[in-house]
Amino acid sequence: MLQSEIAAIEFRLGSSRDGPDEWQSDNPDWDISSIVQKTGIWQTWVARPEETALDLAEDACGKLLDRGARADVDALILVTQTPDYHLPTSACLLQSRLNLPQSAMCFDVNLGCSGFIYGLALASSLLESHLRRNVLLVCADTYNKLIDPRDRTTRTVFSDAAAATLIRPAVGLGSVGPFSFGTDGSRFESLAVYDGAARSSYEPGSKPRLRMDGAGVFMFTTSTVVNSIREFMQQSSVEVDAFVFHQASKLVIDHLTKNLGIPEERTVRNLDRVGNTVSASIPIALKQAHLDGQVRSGDTLLLAGFGVGLSWGTCLLGWGME
Structure with missing residues (x-):
């Protein structure tokens, strides 16, 4: 059976840093030291108001695909819960922005924190069934656009980011x-x-x-x-x-x-x-x-x-x- 592997990973964080100073300034009643002790998070990253998950995804993919030919990518899986639009599928928009072949299979997966594992299973299945050869798996979200800045359970935890992972047939020790x-x-x-x-x-x-x-x-x-x-x-x-x-x-x-x-x-x-x-x-x-x-x-x-x-x-x- 054909085995697959991760060939490369690149990522892009939101453009702005948010942290204890900002949290305390906006919410003087918060016990910041207690919050950070539990979360272990000293800073988060927030996309600019005009910056979307699709923008972060494009940047992450750009870093990765600069290394090789975009024409080789024949499938794009975009895991996101913060799409630019209800429809069309954000993966279709990303295909156009990246100038991927029109023969590429492109679709979204609406999952959150388990999304990379599910996307990895889909990507490897496409390869092992010989339907595709080079799958670009992109995970991107801007949860901060959904967060109330006064909600300490979410603001002090979530960052906006995108990660691009290239999955291909294994050529070495990968599986x-x-x-x-x-x-x-x-x-x-x-x-x-x-x-x-x-x-x-x-x-x-x-x-x-x-x-x-x-x-x-x-x-x-x-x-x-x-x-x-x-x-x-x-x-x-x-x-x-x-x-x-x-x-x-x-x-x-x-x-x-x-x-x-x-x-x-x-x-x-x-x-x-x-x-x-x-x-x-x-x-x-x-x-x-x-x-x-x-x-x-x-x-x-x-x-x-x-x-x-x-x-x-x-x-x-x-x-x-x-």
């Missing part, structure tokens, strides 16, 4: 899979934006706002996510060199590491300087861990994304990049 997935739509209210779509009758003038039940999301990670990863590890029975979890918060990653019995030195973290970048968090963490030498060619990695939906996914990744 993708196996995978495990799960969904529990009965708990969708834990992370939701209610306004601005059909259920709210597209009310004119309504401002879509992200609402997060922090306690509910944490309980989800302490039960469902932990159990899912533990079961996956037992079934896989391989030695994992590094664990790359969705960079939700320090509290969440601390809990996963402790309850799964993972040595701290094998856990990749970058949320302190990047924040929670939703579906882009895992590829950005992979890129930075590779640059820092924490992830090396030949390593076996376990990736796990979880959040909005509620949705979760886990996979193994053979790292082949030098």
Whole structure:
């Protein structure tokens, strides 16, 4: 069976920095030190008012595709929950901006923090079924456009960002899979934006706002996510060199590491300087861990994304990049 691998990753953060000074200035009653102690996030990145997820995606892809021929990309998967328009599909707009071939398969995936894992499964499936040869997987969101600046559960956590990942047939030590997935739509209210779509009758003038039940999301990670990863590890029975979890918060990653019995030195973290970048968090963490030498060619990695939906996914990744 044809095996696939990650060939390259690039990313783009929002243009403006937001942090403790700004949070405190806008919200004098917040206990900033307590918030940062729990989240582990010292700064977030915010897109400019005129800057959208599609713009960030274009920049991330531009960095990656400058290295090779755009004509080789025959599929584009865009994972986003903050599209420029309800329709058309943002992937179609990105195809035009990047000047990708008109023969390319392009589509959106409306998923949040589990989106990279799902997108990686779709990309590798396209390659392994010989439908496509070079898949560009893009994860991009601008959650800050949905955040109330007085909401400490979201403003101090989420960053705007895009990550572009090129998946191709394996030529070395790289590999993708196996995978495990799960969904529990009965708990969708834990992370939701209610306004601005059909259920709210597209009310004119309504401002879509992200609402997060922090306690509910944490309980989800302490039960469902932990159990899912533990079961996956037992079934896989391989030695994992590094664990790359969705960079939700320090509290969440601390809990996963402790309850799964993972040595701290094998856990990749970058949320302190990047924040929670939703579906882009895992590829950005992979890129930075590779640059820092924490992830090396030949390593076996376990990736796990979880959040909005509620949705979760886990996979193994053979790292082949030098």
